[in-house]
Amino acid sequence: MAERWLTRLHDGASPPLVMGILNLTPDSFSDGGRHLQQEAALTQAALMVAEGAEIIDLGGESTRPGALPVADDEQCRRVLPTLGALRAQLPADVALSIDTRSPVVARAALSAGASIINDVSGGRDPAMLDLAAEYGAALVLMHMQGEPTTMQTAPAYTDVVSEVLAYLLAAAARAERAGLARERIVIDPGIGFGKTREHNLSLLRDLPRFVQTGYPVLLGTSRKRFMGAICRETSFTELVGATCATTALGTSAGVRIFRVHDVKPNRQALEVAWAVRG
Numbered sequence: 327m328a329e330r331w332l333t334r335l336h337d338g339a340s341p342p343l344v345m346g347i348l349n350l351t352p353d354s355f356s357d358g359g360r361h362l363q364q365e366a367a368l369t370q371a372a373l374m375v376a377e378g379a380e381i382i383d384l385g386g387e388s389t390r391p392g393a394l395p396v397a398d399d400e401q402c403r404r405v406l407p408t409l410g411a412l413r414a415q416l417p418a419d420v421a422l423s424i425d426t427r428s429p430v431v432a433r434a435a436l437s438a439g440a441s442i443i444n445d446v447s448g449g450r451d452p453a454m455l456d457l458a459a460e461y462g463a464a465l466v467l468m469h470m471q472g473e474p475t476t477m478q479t480a481p482a483y484t485d486v487v488s489e490v491l492a493y494l495l496a497a498a499a500r501a502e503r504a505g506l507a508r509e510r511i512v513i514d515p516g517i518g519f520g521k522t523r524e525h526n527l528s529l530l531r532d533l534p535r536f537v538q539t540g541y542p543v544l545l546g547t548s549r550k551r552f553m554g555a556i557c558r559e560t561s562f563t564e565l566v567g568a569t570c571a572t573t574a575l576g577t578s579a580g581v582r583i584f585r586v587h588d589v590k591p592n593r594q595a596l597e598v599a600w601a602v603r604g
């Protein structure tokens with residue numbers, strides 16, 4: 327367990343980690359098109375690291391509700407040059423993560439210097455699990471009901487928390503059977519991925535059940551629409567305070583990684599919540 331972020335992830339005496347979001351897409355829901363020029367992407371990544379992000383998560387495919395899949399070669403075209411430049415420029419202890427459902431894209435990213443695969447399909451493609459094991463990469467397994475194109479049409483569960491938990495435990499067991507070390511597996515309930523507002527709130531309320539699995543938990547609520555509905559805010563970029571509320575709650579519950587667009591305010595929220603937790 328050589329990497330610093332991984333040691334910290336499992337060190338109960340260290341505060342949670344921040345994963346800064348770098349979407350290299352024209353159409354992401356809150357920051358689409360903002361980092362298409364490599365210069366802008368590098369500047370944003372450097373800012374997030376200066377503000378306290380230990381991980382940068384690069385993505386070339388939006389998975390917002392209604393989004394269509396993006397071909398592997400197009401994802402690679404969007405992500406690889408910036409990933410390579412970041413690996414050359416950023417300190418070695420800043421980890422790079424690739425947000426993709428494609429094992430082809432993930433393999434290219436690992437070869438270019440990424441060490442984490444963030445798979446919002448939760449390892450549906452067994453080749454992703456084999457790939458993570460082959461590279462000794464960390465793997466984020468996120469729960470999603472359905473596909474981005476249709477997932478918000480009519481999400482339905484009998485017991486959302488139990489079903490999401492069971493799905494993630496089964497995915498993690500498959501990853502371990504594929505040969506991935508347990509300490510490199512991270513689970514994520516997938517806030518907003520095939521879930522109504524009530525489903526999202528139930529998952530947030532029951533985060534301790536995810537923490538009790540023993541796998542480190544990642545939470546991704548940043549600027550998400552269900553919070554805008556709660557606080558009557560229509561502009562995504564105005565949801566920083568709302569995101570920080572969930573970061574504080576998640577810290578109290580034992581979440582270990584927060585995937586956010588706005589690093590500094592979320593780091594403040596988690597540090598204060600961490601200090602209170604004692």
Ligand code: HH2
Pocket residue numbers: 347349351353354355356385387388389390425444445446466468514516517544545546547585
């Ligand atoms: N949410 C998004 C994308 N990737 N990965 C994980 N592990 N958890 C999440 O909650 C998560 C994720 C969606 O947010 P964003 O990247 O801001 O938007 P888009 O998918 O439109 O690029």
